[in-house]
């Protein structure tokens with residue numbers, strides 16, 4: 138019962154005590170993953186960058202600071218109303234200047250044009266997608282040829298949560314996510330271990346064909 142409740146707050150936080158608690162966890166425990174995903178994207182000042190499942194908005198903020206060129210643009214999508222509002226507060230100035238746009242929507246149905254995004258990143262998000270292939274195809278649709286997608290996760294932590302059935306099914310497994318990327322047309326799909334600030338985590342990369 139508690140595992141299901143925790144899973145539902147992690148997967149789509151609501152404005153509630155549970156949602157507030159998990160948002161605190163995201164801000165303290167996931168900062169390294171968010172910042173590393175941004176760095177690994179090798180963002181150029183004029184890129185259009187998309188973060189999926191941004192939660193409180195830490196990654197949005199660090200990426201937006203790198204998009205200093207006139208065409209540089211940061212887009213965030215998250216289907217939690219609570220996280221959408223929390224991120225809006227965090228990146229308020231970037232929203233006002235037009236540097237950041239946020240969409241309250243599902244990763245599997247984004248209001249974005251075909252081939253419009255250079256870089257995509259996400260942290261701790263794909264485990265909650267009910268249909269990995271549908272989501273991966275939608276991401277592929279919005280990415281430009283030669284685009285890069287990076288996801289970061291702490292495999293050992295996710296495996297513990299999955300064993301306690303916090304995440305249902307097998308979608309949390311990196312192999313399942315990587316297979317969905319492959320089936321959706323991504324190439325150069327690989328995972329590596331990274332050590333940073335005494336934390337070991339994994340990064341999964343994929344690209345779209347040029």
Ligand SMILES: C[S@@+](CC[C@H](N)C(=O)[O-])C[C@H]1O[C@@H](n2cnc3c(N)ncnc32)[C@H](O)[C@@H]1O
Pocket residue numbers: 147148149150163164167170171189190191192193214215216217220242243244245259260261262265266
């Ligand atoms: C575990 S939280 C991670 C938040 C943040 N990226 C981090 O690492 O701290 C997962 C986030 O992804 C969002 N999310 C999950 N599935 C989604 C989907 N299908 N479409 C849009 N957002 C989704 C949730 O609402 C939540 O904010």
